Amino acid sequence: xxxxxxxxxxxxxxxxxxxxxxxxxxxxxxxxxxxxxxxxxxxxxxxxxxxxxxxxxxxxxxxxxxxxxxxxxxxxxxxxxxxxxxxxxxxxxxxxxxxxxxxxxxxxxxxxxxxxxxxxxxxxxxxxxxxxxxxxxxxxxxxxxxxxxxxxxxxxxxxxxxxxxxxxxxxxxxxxxxxxxxxxxxxxxxxxxxxxxxxxxxxxxxxxxxxxxxxxxxxxxxxxxxxxxxxxxxxxxxxxxxxxxxxxxxxxxxxxxxxxxxxxxxxxxxxxxxxxxxxxxxxxxxxxxxxxxxxxxxxxxxxxxxxxxxxxxxxxxxxxxxxxxxxxxxxxxxxxxxxxxxxxxxxxxxxxxxxxxxxxxxxxxxxxxxxxxxxxxxxxxxxxxxxxxxxxxxxxxxxxxxxxxxxxxxxxxxxxxxxxxxxxxxxxxxxxxxxxxxxxxxxxxxxxxxxxxxxxxxxxxxxxxxxxxxxxxxxxxxxxxxxxxxxxxxxxxxxxxxxxxxxxxxxxxxxxxxxxxxxxxxxxxxxxxxxxxxxxxxxxxxxxxxxxxxxx
Amino acid sequence: xxxxxxxxxxxxxxxxxxxxxxxxxxxxxxxxxxxxxxxxxxxxxxxxxxxxxxxxxxxxxxxxxxxxxxxxxxxxxxxxxxxxxxxxxxxxxxxxxxxxxxxxx
Numbered sequence: 001x002x003x004x005x006x007x008x009x010x011x012x013x014x015x016x017x018x019x020x021x022x023x024x025x026x027x028x029x030x031x032x033x034x035x036x037x038x039x040x041x042x043x044x045x046x047x048x049x050x051x052x053x054x055x056x057x058x059x060x061x062x063x064x065x066x067x068x069x070x071x072x073x074x075x076x077x078x079x080x081x082x083x084x085x086x087x088x089x090x091x092x093x094x095x096x097x098x099x100x101x102x103x104x105x106x107x108x109x110x111x112x113x114x115x116x117x118x119x120x121x122x123x124x125x126x127x128x129x130x131x132x133x134x135x136x137x138x139x140x141x142x143x144x145x146x147x148x149x150x151x152x153x154x155x156x157x158x159x160x161x162x163x164x165x166x167x168x169x170x171x172x173x174x175x176x177x178x179x180x181x182x183x184x185x186x187x188x189x190x191x192x193x194x195x196x197x198x199x200x201x202x203x204x205x206x207x208x209x210x211x212x213x214x215x216x217x218x219x220x221x222x223x224x225x226x227x228x229x230x231x232x233x234x235x236x237x238x239x240x241x242x243x244x245x246x247x248x249x250x251x252x253x254x255x256x257x258x259x260x261x262x263x264x265x266x267x268x269x270x271x272x273x274x275x276x277x278x279x280x281x282x283x284x285x286x287x288x289x290x291x292x293x294x295x296x297x298x299x300x301x302x303x304x305x306x307x308x309x310x311x312x313x314x315x316x317x318x319x320x321x322x323x324x325x326x327x328x329x330x331x332x333x334x335x336x337x338x339x340x341x342x343x344x345x346x347x348x349x350x351x352x353x354x355x356x357x358x359x360x361x362x363x364x365x366x367x368x369x370x371x372x373x374x375x376x377x378x379x380x381x382x383x384x385x386x387x388x389x390x391x392x393x394x395x396x397x398x399x400x401x402x403x404x405x406x407x408x409x410x411x412x413x414x415x416x417x418x419x420x421x422x423x424x425x426x427x428x429x430x431x432x433x434x435x436x437x438x439x440x441x442x443x444x445x446x447x448x449x450x451x452x453x454x455x456x457x458x459x460x461x462x463x464x465x466x467x468x469x470x471x472x473x474x475x476x477x478x479x480x481x482x483x484x485x486x487x488x489x490x491x492x493x494x495x496x497x498x499x500x501x502x503x504x505x506x507x508x509x510x511x512x513x514x515x516x517x518x519x520x521x522x523x524x525x526x527x528x529x530x531x532x533x534x535x536x537x538x539x540x541x542x543x544x545x546x547x548x549x550x551x552x
Numbered sequence: 553x554x555x556x557x558x559x560x561x562x563x564x565x566x567x568x569x570x571x572x573x574x575x576x577x578x579x580x581x582x583x584x585x586x587x588x589x590x591x592x593x594x595x596x597x598x599x600x601x602x603x604x605x606x607x608x609x610x611x612x613x614x615x616x617x618x619x620x621x622x623x624x625x626x627x628x629x630x631x632x633x634x635x636x637x638x639x640x641x642x643x644x645x646x647x648x649x650x651x652x653x654x655x656x657x
Contacts, residue, residue, distance in 0.1 A: 051568035420640040
């Protein structure tokens, strides 16, 4: 993985010292809250319902075991013993004291982490496929380019005061696990006419109150032109994006109001003006330098299977079921990618205690090369597990309470913090996730239902990705009472789709029953091998609507 | 139940904790200790007092919110204020024993 050079170290250390001074000045009265607020937000520090909240960047979701242990230490020392992994592959601490935050940032800087650009109208932490570099279906390793974008966008003077926040996601695989079509810019790695790697550039996707699927503005962008082209897109946005209306300020509004053709023309014009005859290119040496950080580790020549693994798979149903959901195909024979569910039945999606973080760090070293990934679905990943060690890993995870065999199933729910923590929320998300998870606690039933993505947001800002949930749930406030609107058929993958609203919203008491009705309708209509989404696409909304509102 | 009674709340500067303005101008973590404004004029006076605490760097973002009077003390009528008073409903161990009915589902 990438390691800080002297410039990175200096930049982050200077920022810590600067923020320490700002906190001191705030406490001493030299800065008012109005003056201090934008400064703390630039360092990821929000003020939520009950306390401050610190959002720490995890670049493209990649963590070392050492970093994970430091996150655990921070949770234990400065917070209430836990952290919350988010849909942007970051971690949030819900209870830090203001005057402790500079110390927390210093502790983070020691392990090459920070909270810069986790808030504000700038280019936020770049997100990526959590299986980057190890996925069997991968065309090229997106971490290389995510890191290049990270360095380019960090404190970029031209793009530090955009009309609104800006999110870039990147995947190197045809199976999109990074939801690139619902980001401000989505990058999908593809082969060019000569087979050389490049990017399909998708612009103007997003969720929030105006959900949109992004448009492809470039079918193929050669790798060396990446930053110049991103710069052209950002310049058009910076110049023409609306600054008069917060709700119309994201690039998706500009793209969709301008139209795909005209927006593309503007970007290409800007790009051509910048590029002239010779498009500005990534320096070849720099690309190679960054790529060197992401060289595959020293994989051993290991068997895909052993008699012991076969025996465990045949004889231990619980283990076999876990393998079915948690294990993904690795590009290196003999290895597996393992997703660790942070969705225990009835638990809080994405929460991890300090002890759990330490346990995952230990396992990453014992069963891999000390690396961990955070997924946008609020789970963790061990990217390099020898297949012959799967049973031992499972036993260790089970002992740590981290072996729930539900990845990709109905209880693997994305939920935003909602009204339990968030200043913007209209309704609670987490208790709904917990109730659904408990209702479907029976793993036999979950496995029978199959692939199903339930995503819950506590307000229209859609941090819980409800628009792209197979079943999406949106909390709304109806005269002071929490209600929940349901959408069906959303999809965050390469076949991205926005969900359709079923009809009137459901009370907090009725929403889990509604989910059960939806699932029963699917079971009743599904044909052999059909996932929920397949059935929905085949039969449409009508049967679901009839079942949901039959009594009304 | 419609109520015109209000209590003034804010977040404490140093730790962000939810606090309520008391009748003698201090700040308490207990909602029941909050000064009860029975009309708009009193609420405005309390808010003016709260603004002085902002200047004094004790609290951030004060505002008044409605409460209903109940035998066990004032009760927030909005879910958001119920949750602020009692703590996250999903982490009872971090909640406060306020005597306020928790925002039970």
